[in-house]
Amino acid sequence: MPNEIKLGDKPDLKKDFPIPSFDDWKQQVEKDLKGESFDKKLITKTYEEINLQPLYTSNDIKDLPQINNFPGFENLLRGNSASGFIGHEWEIGQEYNQALPEDLNEALCSDLKRGLNSINIVLDNPTQFGIDADQSKAGEVGKDGLSISGVRKMQVLFKEIDLTNQPINISGGFSALPITLLFTAYANETRTSLMNIKGSITSDPYEYLLTKGNLPISLNQIFDEMKLATELIIKSNSAIKTIGVSGLPFNNAGANAVQELAFTLATAVEYLDEMISRGLKTDDAAKRIKFTFGVGSFYFMEVAKLRAARMLWSTILEAYGVAEENRKMFIHCRTSKFNQTFFDPFVNSLRTTTEAFSAIVGGVDSLQTNAYDESFNQADDFARRLARNTQIILKEESHLDQVIDPAGGSFFVEKLTDDVANAAWKLFQSIEEKGGMLKAIQSGFVRDEIAKIAEAKKKDFAKRKSVLVGTNMYANPKEEMMEIAKPDLNGIYKKRVEYIQKYRVNGDNKKHSSILEKLQNIADTKSYDIIDNAVDAFLEGASLGEVSKSIRASAEKGISVTPLEQFRLSEMFEELRIASENYKKKTGSKPKVFLATMGPLKQFKGRADFSRAFFEVGGFEIVYPNGFATTDEAVKSALDSKAQAVVICSTDDTYPELVPSIVKGIKEKSKDIKVILAGYPKDQIEEHKKSGLDDFIYLGADAYLILRTLLNKIGAIA
Numbered sequence: 001m002p003n004e005i006k007l008g009d010k011p012d013l014k015k016d017f018p019i020p021s022f023d024d025w026k027q028q029v030e031k032d033l034k035g036e037s038f039d040k041k042l043i044t045k046t047y048e049e050i051n052l053q054p055l056y057t058s059n060d061i062k063d064l065p066q067i068n069n070f071p072g073f074e075n076l077l078r079g080n081s082a083s084g085f086i087g088h089e090w091e092i093g094q095e096y097n098q099a100l101p102e103d104l105n106e107a108l109c110s111d112l113k114r115g116l117n118s119i120n121i122v123l124d125n126p127t128q129f130g131i132d133a134d135q136s137k138a139g140e141v142g143k144d145g146l147s148i149s150g151v152r153k154m155q156v157l158f159k160e161i162d163l164t165n166q167p168i169n170i171s172g173g174f175s176a177l178p179i180t181l182l183f184t185a186y187a188n189e190t191r192t193s194l195m196n197i198k199g200s201i202t203s204d205p206y207e208y209l210l211t212k213g214n215l216p217i218s219l220n221q222i223f224d225e226m227k228l229a230t231e232l233i234i235k236s237n238s239a240i241k242t243i244g245v246s247g248l249p250f251n252n253a254g255a256n257a258v259q260e261l262a263f264t265l266a267t268a269v270e271y272l273d274e275m276i277s278r279g280l281k282t283d284d285a286a287k288r289i290k291f292t293f294g295v296g297s298f299y300f301m302e303v304a305k306l307r308a309a310r311m312l313w314s315t316i317l318e319a320y321g322v323a324e325e326n327r328k329m330f331i332h333c334r335t336s337k338f339n340q341t342f343f344d345p346f347v348n349s350l351r352t353t354t355e356a357f358s359a360i361v362g363g364v365d366s367l368q369t370n371a372y373d374e375s376f377n378q379a380d381d382f383a384r385r386l387a388r389n390t391q392i393i394l395k396e397e398s399h400l401d402q403v404i405d406p407a408g409g410s411f412f413v414e415k416l417t418d419d420v421a422n423a424a425w426k427l428f429q430s431i432e433e434k435g436g437m438l439k440a441i442q443s444g445f446v447r448d449e450i451a452k453i454a455e456a457k458k459k460d461f462a463k464r465k466s467v468l469v470g471t472n473m474y475a476n477p478k479e480e481m482m483e484i485a486k487p488d489l490n491g492i493y494k495k496r497v498e499y500i501q502k503y504r505v506n507g508d509n510k511k512h513s514s515i516l517e518k519l520q521n522i523a524d525t526k527s528y529d530i531i532d533n534a535v536d537a538f539l540e541g542a543s544l545g546e547v548s549k550s551i552r553a554s555a556e557k558g559i560s561v562t563p564l565e566q567f568r569l570s571e572m573f574e575e576l577r578i579a580s581e582n583y584k585k586k587t588g589s590k591p592k593v594f595l596a597t598m599g600p601l602k603q604f605k606g607r608a609d610f611s612r613a614f615f616e617v618g619g620f621e622i623v624y625p626n627g628f629a630t631t632d633e634a635v636k637s638a639l640d641s642k643a644q645a646v647v648i649c650s651t652d653d654t655y656p657e658l659v660p661s662i663v664k665g666i667k668e669k670s671k672d673i674k675v676i677l678a679g680y681p682k683d684q685i686e687e688h689k690k691s692g693l694d695d696f697i698y699l700g701a702d703a704y705l706i707l708r709t710l711l712n713k714i715g716a717i718a
Contacts, residue, residue, distance in 0.1 A: 022057055029054075046301065047256040047453050050419045056411035066311060067414050071405050076310040077417070079363040080328040084404030091118035091167055091366035092391045093332070094384055099124065099142025099492045101157040109160060111384060115392045118199070118366055119161075120169045121146055128173030128208075129216060130548025133496035142492035149500050149543040154186035163192050167199035167366070169332075174208035174215055176201045176242065177225035178548040180232065181531065185538035194236035200290045202244030203229065206267050206437065210249040210446075211566060215558030219438070222558075225551070226271070227278040230288050232531050234280075241290040241330065243271050250446075251294030252338050253564040254454025257305040258420060262427035263446060264291060265312060266437040272320070283326045286317055291329055294336045295355040300416055302355065303407050306331060306362030308421035312428075332366040333359040340375040341570040343479060343577055344470025348372040353390050360400045361407050367391060375568060376484055442561055450564060461569050462704035471570040472703065475617040481581055500543060515542045522550035572704050573617055576711060580619025583716040590621040591716055594643035596634040597627045598650040598658050607678035608649040614697050615647075618707035631658060635665030638673075644714045645674040647697070652681040660691040667692050674710060 030038055042054040053060075061067060066075050072082030081088045094116055098104040108119060124145035126136035132149050133141045141147050148157065172179045180201045187194055203226045209215050215222065230242040247255075247264040255263070268289055275285035291309070295302050313329040335355040340348050349372045356369050369387040371379035379387070395401050407413040431440045440446050460466040467473045518537040522530055534547050584590045593615045597604040604627060612622045623641045628634040638646045648655070648662055655677065663675050677688060680698040688696075695706055711717040 022055070022059070025055065046298075047456060048258040048301070048420065048423060050258075050416070050423065052416075056415055058411060060411050060415045061418075064414060064418050066418070067408070071408075074314075074324075076314045076328060077307055078405040078408050080310070080365070084363075085360075085401035086404070089395070089401055090360060090364050090391075091332075092116060092388060092395075093118035093120045093167075093169065093366050093368045094388060095120040095122055095334070095368055097122045097145045097378065099145070099147055099487060099489075100495070101146065101148055101153045104146055105157055105159050105161070107381075107384070110381065111388065112161070112166070114385060115388050116166075118167045118169065120171075120368060122171050123148070123173065123179065125173075127179070127544065130175075130178045130545060130552070132500050132543050132545030133493065134500050135545055136493075138490050138493040140489075140493075141496050142487065142489055147492070147496050148182075149496075149545060150503055150541070151182065151186050151189055151538055152503065153499075154182065155189070158186070163187065163190075164196045168197060168201075169199045169366075170201045171244065172201055172203050174203060174205040175217075175222050175225045175229075176203040176244075177229045177551065178544055180229045180242070181534040181547065182538055182544055184232065184236075184531075185535045188535060189539060194233065194238040194240065198239050200241035200244065201229070202242060202290055204244035204246050206270075206441065207244070207246040207249050209559070209561060210441065210564045213563035214560040217552055217558050218556040219559065221552065221555040223271075223274040223278065227275055227280060228528065228531065230275060230280060230285065231528060233288065234284050241288050243275070243285070243289045244292065245271065245289060246292040248292055248294050248334065249564050249566070250450060251296070251336060252566045253450050254338065254457050254567070254569075255450045256453045257296075257298075257301050258423040258427060259450060259453065260293065261305055261309055261312070261420065261424040262431065263437065263440075264293070265309075265316065265424070265428050266431040266440070268313070269316060269432075270437045282320050283322050286320070286322050287326050289330070290332060292332045292334065294338065295333045295359045296336045297339055297351055297355060299354055299358045300413060301420070302358040303362040303413060304416040304420045306333070306359065306364065307407070307413075307417045308424060310363065311417075312421055312425060330365050331363070332368070333362075333364045334368045335359075335370045337370065337375050338567075338569055339468060340370065340568055341468055341471045342376050342482070342574045343570075344476055345372050345482060347468075347470050348375075349386060349390065352387065353394075356390055356394060357400070360394060363405065373482070377482075378485060378487060442559070444562070447562060447564055454565070454567075457569060458572065462572065462702050463700055464703050465700070466569075468570050472573045472617050474613070475577070475619075477616045477622070481578070503541070503543065506541065511540060515540050515546075518542065519546055519550040522547065523553040576617070576704070576707050576717070577619040579711050579717040583711075583714075590619060591645075591711060591714055592621045592623060592641065592643040593645045593647060594623045594638045594641045595625065596638055596646050596648045596662055597625050598631070598634060598648065598654065599627060599629075601627060603627075603651055603654070604649040607651075610699075611647045611649055611678045611697060614703060615645075615707070617703065618711065620645075620707075631661040631665065635662055635669075638662075638666060639669055643673070645676060645710055647676045647678050649678045652679060652684070655679070655681060655684060656687070659688050659693060663692045672713075674713065676706075 033041055044052040066077050069075055071078040096104055096107060098107060122145040124142050124147050126140055127147055133147055170179055183201060205215060205222045233240045233242050245264055245268040247260040250260045250263050272285055276282055310329045314327040317327040335352045339351055352369045359367050369390045371383035371387045373383055431437055434440050461472060464472050515537055518533050521533045537547055580590050595608050595611055597608050612624055615622055623643060646666055650658055666673050666675050674694040676695045676697055677693055678697055680696045
C-alpha cells in the first residue's frame, strides 16, 4: 500500500506519527459538521461571557507571562507554598450550627476523633447582634447557630478540646469584636496564649448587609470595632485572622465566577483602606484577611477562579507596597448551596465531591464540604461524617495532597484562568470607578448585575438546558419526601433565658458593682483601653449583651439596602413536587397524566419516554399504556383514567390525522382535561392550535412554566 506507515526498529514518534496543524484539525471538523457553523456548534459561551474553545494549544498561552512562575513565588498563581500541600495540608473544616454549647461540644469531640482538623462555628443572629437570649425572642435564639453569652458557657463549649491543636474559626457577623473579647477572656481563664491559637474570628459587615438587608449600627462604628479586634490580635502576636471577606452572598444569589471574584476583591480593598485609615499598618491588616468563596459544579471554572484570585490579590497588595511574603491570600472554600437539592438528596454528595476536587486542585487553604441534607436539615453524625470523608478520601486515597498545582501548564486551564482574571479585573475597576463596593451595593449595581445572571440561570434551568439530576431531570417517582427535623426553638429559648438570668444574679454585691464599674468604663472609653476593661468584665461575669451594649453606647444607626436573594436553583421544581405531594394528601392521588401512545412501540416509545420523564419532575403520576390502534380506543382509555392531562405520543407524520380526532373526543366529554402534544412540528403548530390543542412539550420547552400552569389549573398550586 502506497500510504502504509512502516515503523523502524526504534520508535521515532515525531517521524512515525506526523503532527497535524490546528488548521488541519479544524478543516476536518468542519467537514464532519457537514455545513453547520463551527462557532455555533463547538464554541460554548459561559455565564461569565467567556468563549470556551473546543480545543486549546500552546498558541493560546504563549503570550501569558504569569504562567512561567513557580508555586509559592511572585504572583502566587500556582499556590501559596512552593511544596503545595506537602507540609501545608488544607484544613478539613466543618461548619456547626448547634444552638447550645453542650450539644456543639459533643459534636466537636466526636468529629475531632474522626478526621476533622478545623472547627468552624456559626453564631445565631442575637449573638452576632451582641444581644443576650433574654433580651431577644423565641424563634431567633439558637436559629441557625450557637447562642452563647459568657465565659462559663465557653468552658462548656470547649470542654476537653485543646484550643492549640487545630484552628478555631468563628464567624462574628457584622462585627466580631464582642465575641473576640469573650474568646480572649476564656483564653486568659484557661491560661492559653492567643499566640498559640490559629484560625479566625471574623467580621464581614458587607456580607451581613447583603444577606440581611441592614446593619444595626453605623459602618464607622463597625470599622472602629474591626480595627480594635485586629489590633488586639496583632498585639497578642497571634495568627488569628479578624477580617472576613466572603463571596458566598454572591455565589448563593446566582452570581457567575467573575462577579463573585470581582465583588469579593472590591470588598477586601475597601476593608483594607478602612483599617489603614484607622492607623493599622498595611502589612498587618493584609495578613489578617480571610477570603471565603463558594465552589460550584463547573469544575474548570472553579479551578481557574481560585488561581486567578491569588494572582489578582497579589497584584493589588503589590500596589499597596505590601511585602512579598505578606501577599498570600488565605482561601477558605465552601461547596455551593446554590445547586443543593431537597429531592434525591444523596446526589448532593456527588456534587460536593467534584466541587471539593476543584477547590483542592485550585489550591484551597481550608475547605468545608456540605452535608448532603444541610440546606434543609441540621446535619447529624452520619451526614457530617459522609461530608468529611469526602475530603479524606480525596486526600488519602486520591492523593491530591501529593501533587503541586496539578492544573498548571494545562493549555485550557491557564487560558481560562487568564480570561477569568482579566474579566474580574475589568469589573473590579468598574466598581472602583463607581466609588467603591459600598456605593456599588447601595446604588443597586451589585444586585442588578447578579440578577441578570441569576435570571439567565433560572431560565436555562426551567428549560432544562442546565440540569440537576433528580430534580429537573431523571426524577425518582417512587421517592418519599424526607422528614425535616426542626429544632425546638421555643425549648432552646427557654433554656437559654433561664440560664442567662441565673448567670446575671450569681455572685455578691461587690462583684456586681465591679462589673457595673467596668461596663461604665467601657462605655466611656474610645481607645484601646476598652480591650482590657471588656476582658476583665467578662472574667468577672459580665455577659456578651452587657459588654456589647457598653461598647456601642454612643453608636449611630446603621444603613439598609435591598438584600440579595439567596436561593437554591432547584427550589422552583421542588415547589412543583411538593404541590403534587400535598395534592395527594388532599385527594388521595397525585395529579395524573395519561399518555395516548398511538401505533406500534417504535412509533411512540421515544416521545412517550420523554413525556413520562417530563411530567415526573413535576410529581405527576403517569399512565403509560402499551399503545392504541385507533383514536377511539385512546380517547376512551384516557377518559376512564380520570387523568387531568392527556399527552399524544406518536410521530410528526401521523399527527395531522391523530390530533384533531383525539382532541375532539376528549374536549367533547371534558373541557377541563388538557391535551398536550409530544413534539413541536413547526409546520403543523397553527393547525393543531385551531383543533383545540392546549400545549406542546419538546426539548427546550419551558418545563417549569408548563408544569406549574397545569398544576395551577387543576388546583394543586396557587
